Amino acid sequence: MGRRRRWLALSVLLGLVMLGLAGGRPAVALAATLREVSPPALVAPLRDVLDQAQPQVTILEPQPGAVLESSQVDLSLAVEGVAAPTAGGLASRLVWVLDNQPGVPQPLASPRVHLDALLPGTHTLRVYLAYPWGESYKTPATYAQVTFHVLAPSGDHTPNPGRPPLLLASPQGAYGAEPIPLDWWVPLGATGGCPVRWTVNGVSFTPPLPGPLFLSGWQPGRNWVRLECLDGAGRPIPGEFTTVVREVTYQPGGEDDLDRLLRDELDLDTALTGLLKPAPEEPLPQEPKQSPQESDAEPDSLRFDLHTAIPDSDEDEDLDLDSPPPDEAFMPLPDDLPEVVTGMP
Numbered sequence: 342m343g344r345r346r347r348w349l350a351l352s353v354l355l356g357l358v359m360l361g362l363a364g365g366r367p368a369v370a371l372a373a374t375l376r377e378v379s380p381p382a383l384v385a386p387l388r389d390v391l392d393q394a395q396p397q398v399t400i401l402e403p404q405p406g407a408v409l410e411s412s413q414v415d416l417s418l419a420v421e422g423v424a425a426p427t428a429g430g431l432a433s434r435l436v437w438v439l440d441n442q443p444g445v446p447q448p449l450a451s452p453r454v455h456l457d458a459l460l461p462g463t464h465t466l467r468v469y470l471a472y473p474w475g476e477s478y479k480t481p482a483t484y485a486q487v488t489f490h491v492l493a494p495s496g497d498h499t500p501n502p503g504r505p506p507l508l509l510a511s512p513q514g515a516y517g518a519e520p521i522p523l524d525w526w527v528p529l530g531a532t533g534g535c536p537v538r539w540t541v542n543g544v545s546f547t548p549p550l551p552g553p554l555f556l557s558g559w560q561p562g563r564n565w566v567r568l569e570c571l572d573g574a575g576r577p578i579p580g581e582f583t584t585v586v587r588e589v590t591y592q593p594g595g596e597d598d599l600d601r602l603l604r605d606e607l608d609l610d611t612a613l614t615g616l617l618k619p620a621p622e623e624p625l626p627q628e629p630k631q632s633p634q635e636s637d638a639e640p641d642s643l644r645f646d647l648h649t650a651i652p653d654s655d656e657d658e659d660l661d662l663d664s665p666p667p668d669e670a671f672m673p674l675p676d677d678l679p680e681v682v683t684g685m686p
Contacts, residue, residue: 375541375558378520381474382605383612388472390613391433396422397482398435398470403489412459412491418452418468431473431598431612436510438467440498441581444513462495463488465582467506469528473599473612475511476524476553484508484528498581506582507535509568511553513587517595518603520555525568536575540567547571559591 402417403409416437423433435452436444447454470483477483486506488499500506511524527535538547541556542564548554570583577584601607 374560375544375556378555378557380522380553380555381520381603383602383607383609384472384474384476386609387612388476391423391472392478394422395482396420396433396470396478398468398485400466400468400485400487403466403487405487405489407489408493409489409491412457412461414456414459414491416454416456416466418447418454418485420449420452420470423449423470431602431614433473433478434471434475436469436471438469438508440464441506441585443587444510459491461492463490463498465498465500465506467508467528469508469510469526471510474602475513475522477508477510477526479526481528484526486528500582501580504535504570504578504580504583507537507568507570507585509566509585509587512566512589515590515592516559516600516603517592517597518600519557519559519591519593520603521557521559521589521591522553522555523566524553525551527570535578536571538569538571538575538577540569541565547575559589561591561593564589564591 397420399419399421400416401419402415418435418437420435432449435447435449437447437454438444439456445454465486465488468485470478472478486500505527508526508528509524510526511522523539523541525537536547538545539554542560566587566589568585569577572578598607598612602612
């Protein structure tokens with residue numbers, strides 16, 4: 342009888358359902374310590390602003406199917422439509438994922454990565470763009486994927502062509518504030534075609550709709566999450582790219598811009614600083630190049646226009662440009678010059 346009561350209490354605890362809405366849809370069933378809450382106030386307006394840029398992500402190197410002769414591999418990535426972040430400010434993130442390892446944020450200003458001692462065989466590189474709070478952009482242009490080989494193909498780390506790899510965008514790494522977003526995507530395919538099941542610190546739930554969830558009630562220190570792609574019967578689909586497990590560290594009291602955004606302590610103007618790509622400056626007009634003959638002549642802009650520089654007089658007067666210097670032109674006249682009689686009365 343005691344065991345039955347304990348199981349009943351545990352079932353009630355794990356099956357506790359929050360009433361109300363979170364982000365415009367029913368809240369999911371969670372344990373008492375974890376609860377789904379509404380997204381931070383700036384998430385929706387920032388997403389709307391950033392989506393207007395229509396960013397694009399491209400993998401330049403390695404090429405699809407390339408067989409590389411060295412275990413040292415250079416990744417060359419390209420991103421357009423987003424601005425490099427200001428120091429310490431919010432920024433969209435370029436994230437690359439090798440095989441099914443945790444994603445690695447890459448600075449937008451230097452999208453080149455050098456990998457040492459990559460194991461021989463087949464590897465799959467995925468690159469995507471994420472919003473400042475970790476949620477992935479969900480457009481084909483903001484995701485790129487390539488499968489390549491080191492020394493020779495091995496067959497592993499190869500996604501099933503009929504089932505695109507499951508992408509866990511958030512949470513990853515460390516956080517200093519709540520709520521922490523849970524976000525996933527099935528790139529190159531329909532998200533609705535792959536129901537998912539989240540497990541957070543041992544508590545499992547299935548979201549009713551695709552899209553990010555924001556959870557509070559994380560335990561300080563180490564946490565873990567698991568994301569599984571399910572079949573039509575609700576069973577996990579086996580495969581390397583259909584199940585993802587990540588460790589999450591939560592230390593309350595963070596004070597960077599992301600922590601303040603999650604706690605609704607950041608205003609929109611501050612959040613937008615550094616996020617938008619500045620408009621290109623208008624090029625300065627260039628002076629036309631002059632031939633050597635023209636360069637010796639006096640520029641037209643420096644020529645002295647006598648007719649405009651001297652005030653008009655009642656009588657037209659011819660100016661002699663060969664007149665003597667001023668000291669000679671105004672020498673005193675001799676006293677013995679004859680008197681000039683004019684026609685004036």
